[in-house]
Amino acid sequence: MKKQKIELVERVQKARARSMKLIDDQGFSTLAVTQSKTGADLLEKPELKTEIAIERYKKGDLTLWGAARAAGCSLEEFKEILRSRGIVIKISSSKKESNARLKRLTCV
Numbered sequence: 001m002k003k004q005k006i007e008l009v010e011r012v013q014k015a016r017a018r019s020m021k022l023i024d025d026q027g028f029s030t031l032a033v034t035q036s037k038t039g040a041d042l043l044e045k046p047e048l049k050t051e052i053a054i055e056r057y058k059k060g061d062l063t064l065w066g067a068a069r070a071a072g073c074s075l076e077e078f079k080e081i082l083r084s085r086g087i088v089i090k091i092s093s094s095k096k097e098s099n100a101r102l103k104r105l106t107c108v
Contacts, residue, residue: 050081057082064089 068078
């Protein structure tokens with residue numbers, strides 16, 4: 001009986017870890033999920049995803065690209081949403097840093 005309980009606890013822990021990874025991959029914070037009624041409403045209501053992404057972007061938890069992805073829209077769409085709300089878009093790197101990053105990405 002004790003062995004069964006241990007196995008059950010281990011399965012629950014693994015399932016929880018998989019769920020949290022999926023949630024994190026979608027760009028949601030653990031806090032947002034716990035504040036959500038079911039967790040499913042985060043996936044069903046795009047406007048909720050956008051609100052969470054904006055808040056995480058404003059706090060610095062997500063980059064502009066990451067927030068756009070979490071909101072489920074393109075970078076340009078997300079930038080327009082921010083502009084329409086009067087939220088300043090942060091530029092976090094110099095031209096030299098941007099060029100270096102571009103070289104790394106394009107392998108030039």
